[in-house]
Amino acid sequence: MPIKTAPVALITGASSGIGLAAANLFVERGWRVAATMRNTTDGAALAEHEQVVVLPLDVTDTASVERAVAATLEHFGRIDAVINNAGYGLFGPFETATDEQVRRQFATNVDGTFSVIRAVLPSMRKQGSGTIVNVASLGGLMTLPFFSLYHATKFAVVGFTESLSFELAPLGIRAKFVAPGVVATDFSGRSLARTFSDGEHAYGGTLPKVMSAMDMRRGNYSSAESIAEIIFTAATDGSDQVMYLAGQDAEQIFVLRQTLSEAQRLEMVRQHSGL
Numbered sequence: 001m002p003i004k005t006a007p008v009a010l011i012t013g014a015s016s017g018i019g020l021a022a023a024n025l026f027v028e029r030g031w032r033v034a035a036t037m038r039n040t041t042d043g044a045a046l047a048e049h050e051q052v053v054v055l056p057l058d059v060t061d062t063a064s065v066e067r068a069v070a071a072t073l074e075h076f077g078r079i080d081a082v083i084n085n086a087g088y089g090l091f092g093p094f095e096t097a098t099d100e101q102v103r104r105q106f107a108t109n110v111d112g113t114f115s116v117i118r119a120v121l122p123s124m125r126k127q128g129s130g131t132i133v134n135v136a137s138l139g140g141l142m143t144l145p146f147f148s149l150y151h152a153t154k155f156a157v158v159g160f161t162e163s164l165s166f167e168l169a170p171l172g173i174r175a176k177f178v179a180p181g182v183v184a185t186d187f188s189g190r191s192l193a194r195t196f197s198d199g200e201h202a203y204g205g206t207l208p209k210v211m212s213a214m215d216m217r218r219g220n221y222s223s224a225e226s227i228a229e230i231i232f233t234a235a236t237d238g239s240d241q242v243m244y245l246a247g248q249d250a251e252q253i254f255v256l257r258q259t260l261s262e263a264q265r266l267e268m269v270r271q272h273s274g275l
């Protein structure tokens with residue numbers, strides 16, 4: 001495909017993990033890519049590709065979102081796919097979360113997605129085409145203890161995306177979400193904020209039980225590259241499918257979620273979480 005006519009993807013949070021893997025994959029498949037990130041020095045390797053522009057974008061800063069979208073349109077002339085990937089987790093008791101932690105979690109995972117979509121829609125509407133892929137989570141379809149605020153954001157993204165898909169389809173624009181299970185990225189390290197301090201184990205010993213169950217499950221992860229493949233499929237398959245489960249764990253757990261009674265499902269989560 002000649003580079004000048006190749007389709008264009010704008011990706012948020014392209015500095016690491018799933019966003020970086022997606023940027024590399026879209027480039028490999030011949031797309032032009034606006035790889036956006038908070039700190040553009042993290043994009044030095046991506047910037048070496050002729051068909052990549054690395055742009056600053058903090059999803060919590062609407063002006064920076066608008067600037068990045070305008071710069072992408074200026075540079076490439078169009079945007080065919082937007083991958084709303086930027087996000088992080090918040091773990092711990094809901095009760096001990098500060099207002100600021102709650103605000104930031106929603107500002108990043110939910111409002112950030114809204115801002116990017118609002119900024120790209122006018123150009124997609126003019127084109128009469130485009131695909132929006134929101135990176136939600138299996139945690140937007142089912143829950144684990146002590147992730148209530150993260151789940152609240154990802155359930156929001158799932159419901160928002162499905163509703164949006166109906167209203168955009170007549171305009172030729174698709175809205176989809178990808179729901180990964182557990183992925184081997186920095187997510188559980190630098191991208192997992194906590195509502196409690198080290199050594200502060202509240203909730204009658206429940207929190208340490210859940211934490212050690214999480215530790216025991218470490219290692220059974222999908223790769224960021226395999227999730228990027230599913231994002232690419234969602235962006236390019238031309239179908240009306242809205243939900244893309246990503247990873248064997250996501251597929252298996254979702255089937256259980258559909259087939260178990262509520263009592264069985266809640267018991268499964270308790271057992272899985274060491275409760």
Ligand SMILES: NC(=O)c1ccc[n+]([C@@H]2O[C@H](COP(=O)([O-])OP(=O)(O)OC[C@H]3O[C@@H](n4cnc5c(N)ncnc54)[C@H](OP(=O)(O)O)[C@@H]3O)[C@@H](O)[C@H]2O)c1
Pocket residue numbers: 012013014015016017018019037038039042057058059060085086087088089108112135136137138139179180181182183184185186187188190191224
């Ligand atoms: N890993 C998993 O198990 C998993 C499972 C399901 C869903 N997800 C979702 O996948 C997405 C990517 O996470 P990941 O696993 O790839 O973790 P990651 O490697 O830590 O990547 C998170 C990305 O989000 C960016 N980001 C955070 N806040 C931002 C902001 N305000 N503006 C712009 N970018 C921001 C980070 O940028 P900086 O480099 O600037 O911090 C980083 O690029 C998230 O939405 C996450 O919820 C992950």
